[in-house]
Amino acid sequence: MAPGDCLGPRSIGSSSRTWLLWACYGSCSAGRLRSYARSKSWLKRCLPPVRSASSFSVVVSIQTGPLYCPNVFTSAGSGSGTSTALTYNEIAERHWTRGSMKPARTSQELVGAVMGSELSTLKVGGPCGSFARARNASELDSVVKSDARALGRKPTVIGFGSNLLISDDGCRELLLQFKDDEANASIDPRSGLVKAPASMPWDRLVAQTVDAGLQGIECVSGVPGTVAGAVVQNAGAYGQELRQVLREVVVYDTGQFSFDVLKARNCRFGYRTSAFKSEKFSRRVVVEATFQLRPLAVSQIRYDDVARQLLMRHGIGPYPLAAIRQAVLDTRSSKGMLLGEDRNPSAGSFFVNPECSGLELYRHTRVNPRLREIPRTKVGYRTYRLSAAALIEASGFRRGFRSGSAGLSDQHALAIVNLGGACADDIVKLAKEIRSAVRSEFGLTLKPEVVTLGFGRKADPFKRS
DSSP states (O other), rough: OOOOOOOGGGGGTOOOOOOOOEEEOOOOOOHHHHHHHHHHHHHHHOOOOOOHHHHHHHEESSSSOOOOBTTTTOOOOOOOOSOOOHHHHHSOOOOOOHHHHSOOOOOEEEOEEEGGGSSSSSSSEEEEEEEEEHHHHHHHHHHHHHHHHHHHHOEEEEETTEEEEETOEEEEEEEEEETTTTTTOEEEEEEEEEEETTBBHHHHHHHHHHTOEEEEEEEGGGOOOHHHHHHHHHHHEEEGGGGEEEEEEEEEETTTEEEEEEEEGGGGBBTTTTTGGGGEEEEEEEEEHHHOOOOOSSSOOOOHHHHHHHHHHSSSSSSHHHHHHHHHHHHHHHHTTTTTTTTBBBOSSBOOOEEEHHHHHHHHHHOGGGGSSEEEEETTTTTTEEEEHHHHHHOOOTTTTTTTTEOOOOOOOOOOOEEESSOOOHHHHHHHHHHHHHHHSSSSOOBBBBBBEEEETTTSTTTTT
């Protein structure tokens, strides 16, 4: 049996509720393990008789939490019923040395104090006392463990900062940037199975899948951020959403220092949200995502802006995936929604499109008949999604609107921009004014899409606006 092979519960006669990991390791003395087992009653109960002083096998229960002991590799579940035993190679790039558990040599960077304005594409934010970088799961594990053991802090993991608003007071917790611009996905063109490290840039993943002839996420081209951020936000555009093709994710628990596998159905995806935004999942960081795409070289699209471009360039579809991707990028560029193309710093779409039932929409329309002019999309049984950008403009905030050092993009009313010298309070003030105007005009409340950090007890500065 190979190191790290997983056995089902029945194969070794254990409880059906307990998954076991069979870890084979030949460089630990049997006497050393017996000595350790005597001091750990829970380990002694898990170990079978040792048959050889040079080579042996150990069985470790991983039902309730991570078990750290010499030369025993374990993957621990959370006890929620959604975890899965992982093999040695599936968990992380880790190397174990004789008699101890040590992570592989890594290149994580402990930076120290930085300004929040350096981490957010909005270019606002005060001093952040502790900051570190990690490029993969092994480095992430190493940094989190080191900081937790030294200072007992809970880290806040960020990606590219393209959806981030940091307070002018900064933040005190450890900020850990998890990204790798050079990461690549593992792609099987025949089956359509794609495994991507969560630190990988999302658009880089889209480009690689399109080049491989796999259909399913080409319409989500140009979305900034990492694969992890896309999973957390349930990124989507022009009729495609990540949840439609996600199969499972590997997550790292920053409190238990353990890795779990979550199936897509357990991530509780919604419109631009997921379980990872909830308090229950706040300690879990996505470190790998597996997608099931379709081996199709062509596809069709019906969204007006993109479909119009494709019709003019290529005639009646279906269209090559590369052509669809380029049309999406051109459309996003024309609206100033490609990162770095707007002359002023922004976080992209600041608000999500509001959803309401048909009955709510009818009631709001009776109060303000102008609501009939707002573009809408039917997304479910008697559920409609309205254009936030159109609501903002109809409430008096046109493209190019200015309020001190903050304003709206010249190309898209949904993007709040830093006009130069703006602080986080300027951005929050303008966002509150927009929300208040839309609520007063149409009775609808816009929800921010950005993630806020460092606002203390006012963790959500928009909660009461």
